[in-house]
């Protein structure tokens with residue numbers, strides 16, 4: 001581990017990363033791999049007061065939500081599906097405290113793992129607040145209040161994002177909560193309201209629905225998953241409604257009143273003023289960049305009108321030697337997008353090649369059926385004016401999906417008519433998040449749908465759905481009707 005104290009001067013590093021979430025910590029590790037002296041500052045504190053690296057994703061986002069999605073899916077399948085397989089279980093019972101304990105131990109293991117990775121790579125972990133000062137100096141305030149000034153050749157800002165609060169339904173724990181609150185319920189709410197049918201609303205709505213809550217989801221827009229391919233969105237909506245998620249579209253929330261332990265949510269839709277009474281309300285209407293107390297005066301770093309730190313294609317801010325990555329800059333708020341930006345910046349700082357291909361970033365919604373896509377939607381391709389063809393393969397025709405009792409949904413490929421380039425892939429079905437990876441690689445290599453058609457896929461696997469969808473783009477599918 002390098003020592004960074006210079007007698008009589010500020011602590012000095014090659015790179016200081018402010019923020020230790022999935023954008024910041026990989027940046028620190030890659031910079032250290034590039035033989036640079038690195039410190040990573042992070043101020044995250046969990047509800048029990050413990051400090052932890054990993055940011056939103058590991059502490060209160062991706063990881064705890066996926067732990068609960070897995071547990072609740074198993075619970076649901078044991079209750080609803082095992083009999084179909086000929087498996088009798090006397091009584092399936094729920095131990096929510098144990099489910100939450102398992103989630104917490106996964107989070108603890110993963111966040112603790114970052115410290116181990118830092119140690120192995122030689123990154124100096126600093127737990128507390130970081131504030132950028134002019135001239136690439138950083139004021140560091142440890143959790144115990146001790147303050148010191150650090151200096152670096154490069155500073156990377158990775159301060160992440162926080163939930164957006166809705167003026168008509170402000171957070172008021174324990175009744176009106178954000179996604180973090182909704183991950184930590186100690187009892188299954190009898191009636192759960194969710195504002196926002198986005199990624200969080202669908203994932204957390206599914207978690208509590210599977211455990212028995214009556215879930216009502218209020219979405220302001222008239223279209224479901226408006227940013228997704230609409231053929232995929234329609235299919236997903238059908239399945240979610242069948243599962244009992246009461247998704248109400250075009251619903252504009254006007255107020256939420258907590259009284260007698262319940263929340264009365266007022267909203268208006270095409271039919272006029274409406275009400276729904278719930279026991280807990282989750283507000284999940286998006287997240288905003290977080291830059292609280294991050295920038296001192298005259299740093300030269302600018303924010304745009306929505307509060308994002310302004311950066312160029314390579315994540316450079318307007319201040320020399322200051323970079324910004326992850327949720328605090330433009331682009332999708334996804335952990336893997338932030339990670340690749342962090343790694344890119346660490347490589348560019350070290351004089352190596354680094355680039356993020358923003359056109360090929362996969363998105364996954366971890367519901368059942370799972371949803372995943374990469375590239376353009378059919379609506380976007382149509383609007384571009386480029387001639388295209390589509391290939392669709394239903395999981396009903398997949399032997400593996402049927403064996404898994406998960407034959408819902410389809411895989412869809414959109415390819416250009418002129419040169420057959422794959423323009424977008426949209427999957428709703430089992431393990432869609434894993435299946436999309438093959439097509440991300442294909443698009444990264446500018447593959448054609450014929451390339452996928454000529455690639456051997458093992459039988460019987462779910463990946464054959466991608467193969468057959470590619471074949472169907474030229475109406476040459478073997479295992480389904482070529483419509």
Ligand code: FAD
Nearest residue numbers: 019021022023043055056061062130160326327333334335
């Ligand atoms: P963050 O993870 O927010 O980390 C920023 C860190 O910087 C925090 O620890 C913060 O405390 C610290 N910090 C901020 N300012 C300072 C400062 N001045 N000094 C010191 N430290 C500071 N994305 C996916 O790709 N897949 C998923 O499955 C997924 N699931 C999600 C589920 C939920 C419920 C939520 C809320 C989000 C989910 N996301 C998911 C989104 C994902 O969590 C974010 O895109 C990701 O965490 C962004 O990473 P980041 O490093 O930019 O910011």
Ligand code: NAD
Nearest residue numbers: 196197198199200201218219220284285286287333364365
């Ligand atoms: P989101 O942008 O995915 O969805 C928010 C939804 O709320 C949208 O459908 C929007 O139309 C709706 N909405 C906005 N204002 C509303 C209002 N006043 N009333 C009713 N509906 C309203 O945001 P999110 O679900 O809060 O997630 C935040 C971020 O976290 C997203 O950017 C997402 O990428 C990320 N995330 C990713 C994953 C994943 O990758 N699996 C999981 C969870 C969160």
